[in-house]
Amino acid sequence: MDTDVLVVGAGPTGLMLAGDLAEAGVRVTVLERRTKGSNTTRAFGVHARTMEELQIRGLAEELAASGTPVEHLRLFDRVDLDLSALPSEFGSLLITPQYQTERVLQRRTDELGVPLVHGAEVTGLTQDTDSVTLAVRPGADTAAGGSYRARYVVGTDGVDSTVRSALGLPFPGRSVIKSIMLADVRLRTPPRDLLAVNAIGDGFAFVAPFGDGWYRIFAWNRRNQVDDQAPLELDEVREMTRRVLGTDFGMHDPRWMSRFHSDERQVPRYRVGRVFLAGDAAHCHSPAGGQGMNTGIQDAANLGWKLAASVAGWGGEALLDSYHEERHHIGREVLRSSGAIIRLAMIKPRYARALRNVLGGALLSLPPVAARAAGSISGIGLRYPAPRGADARVGSRMGNIELIGGRLFDALRGGRFVLLGATEDGPALPAQVDPAVPARPEGAQLMLVRPDGYLGWVGTAAEFPGWAEGYFGPSAR
Numbered sequence: 001m002d003t004d005v006l007v008v009g010a011g012p013t014g015l016m017l018a019g020d021l022a023e024a025g026v027r028v029t030v031l032e033r034r035t036k037g038s039n040t041t042r043a044f045g046v047h048a049r050t051m052e053e054l055q056i057r058g059l060a061e062e063l064a065a066s067g068t069p070v071e072h073l074r075l076f077d078r079v080d081l082d083l084s085a086l087p088s089e090f091g092s093l094l095i096t097p098q099y100q101t102e103r104v105l106q107r108r109t110d111e112l113g114v115p116l117v118h119g120a121e122v123t124g125l126t127q128d129t130d131s132v133t134l135a136v137r138p139g140a141d142t143a144a145g146g147s148y149r150a151r152y153v154v155g156t157d158g159v160d161s162t163v164r165s166a167l168g169l170p171f172p173g174r175s176v177i178k179s180i181m182l183a184d185v186r187l188r189t190p191p192r193d194l195l196a197v198n199a200i201g202d203g204f205a206f207v208a209p210f211g212d213g214w215y216r217i218f219a220w221n222r223r224n225q226v227d228d229q230a231p232l233e234l235d236e237v238r239e240m241t242r243r244v245l246g247t248d249f250g251m252h253d254p255r256w257m258s259r260f261h262s263d264e265r266q267v268p269r270y271r272v273g274r275v276f277l278a279g280d281a282a283h284c285h286s287p288a289g290g291q292g293m294n295t296g297i298q299d300a301a302n303l304g305w306k307l308a309a310s311v312a313g314w315g316g317e318a319l320l321d322s323y324h325e326e327r328h329h330i331g332r333e334v335l336r337s338s339g340a341i342i343r344l345a346m347i348k349p350r351y352a353r354a355l356r357n358v359l360g361g362a363l364l365s366l367p368p369v370a371a372r373a374a375g376s377i378s379g380i381g382l383r384y385p386a387p388r389g390a391d392a393r394v395g396s397r398m399g400n401i402e403l404i405g406g407r408l409f410d411a412l413r414g415g416r417f418v419l420l421g422a423t424e425d426g427p428a429l430p431a432q433v434d435p436a437v438p439a440r441p442e443g444a445q446l447m448l449v450r451p452d453g454y455l456g457w458v459g460t461a462a463e464f465p466g467w468a469e470g471y472f473g474p475s476a477r
Helices: 012-023 048-056 060-064 098-111 162-167 234-245 292-312 317-345 350-364 367-378 408-412 461-472
Strands: 003-008 028-032 068-070 072-076 079-082 093-095 116-118 122-127 132-136 147-155 173-187 196-200 203-209 215-221 251-266 275-277 417-420 433-436 446-449 455-459
Touching: 003 012, 003 132, 003 292, 012 028, 012 098, 012 292, 028 147, 048 060, 048 292, 048 408, 060 098, 072 196, 072 317, 072 350, 079 350, 079 367, 098 116, 098 292, 122 162, 147 162, 147 292, 162 275, 173 234, 173 317, 196 234, 203 234, 215 234, 234 251, 251 317, 292 317, 317 367, 350 367, 408 417, 408 433
Parallel strands: 003 028, 003 147, 028 116, 147 275, 417 433
Antiparallel strands: 068 093, 072 079, 122 132, 132 147, 173 215, 173 251, 196 203, 203 215, 417 446, 446 455
16 A cells, blocks of 8 residues: 555645645645646635634644735625624635645645655546555656555546546536636736726626736626637737726736636535545536635545544544535535626626616625625535534534633644543543633533534533444544
């Protein structure tokens, strides 16, 4: 066996997962098809729930220093979403290009000694009851024989995932928007606000900073729907930006331009035997709301501790299956919310856009509606279904509450579980669980917080021994 887990793809999802596995003591290797980094980043926003997951891992402060938080996310015209009221330390959207997120995550994997093999293009996959073997194209930087073998494989290799194809899984869905123009440019007159975004009947435009004097332009023209491979000139980007935003900001000196299309798709199963899919390999969404990369990173946060539990011998098949059960549900919710935003933004008739703006503004002025919308887009309000018979709170996100002697997210670091309300002289705990007492206790019940910051169990001390045996296995007690 070459390693415990092979991660295919060194984007944000793959790097997050590899870091979590390595920190839990799992042998992990990352295979990356690219021979070097790419500037074709499309993600520019890191949402609050992703920042919380990074804070659990001690990475949030470093990433926050690379960007600028935006408290209001404009969806279209004058309709915007207030993120400042989120029940989180991160009441905003952090604007920072994707390569900064990858840089922070890769620094962590480098420090943990995770092997990252560049130029390794996976061409085939076979699995049996004990392992998975990946075939890698000859000539890549591979092990002898052109193959790697591991107990588990995770495909985080994007929309065109070779791992998904090798499994024979369909990727049902459709293209939601075609011929989006991308350009990296300099601006003579940068936008007054950090982000410039608007949508009109015939298209939309979005301007985001890299933070180093370069800007990424996203633009779409309903009147000119062409193939992704069609040539793109800066004048076409300028013209559409002027039409939508009223100015082209004096854009000049493009270093890169391209076109792409955006699909809405979701694989029916996130797990096939010993192989898992995460990130864009499992689901892809419209760019509206900036949820794609964030959903992938949160996939990794959910899967990492479960794979580590299996490798360590205390996590069973039901725990591994719960990855699909929980994250497929979330992926479907994100598809719905991002799809609704992009379709509202693309409304063509002027009267319909006016009605959208009036109704959207009115609804978001209602605190319950605004809170639900902000929670959905930021990920703060998303939760996992509680198992049958469990306390209704199970599956909900836990904030970074104060503990006696520290904070919850610090206690979770390193892939630990935390049993809130438990003391060191309380019930016997499995090795993976640390006792902690909240600074402001809520009743006599115990609450177990999972390594990804979600509530995993609620009950009394008398119920704990039976529960521990069922969850961790008899050998854990």
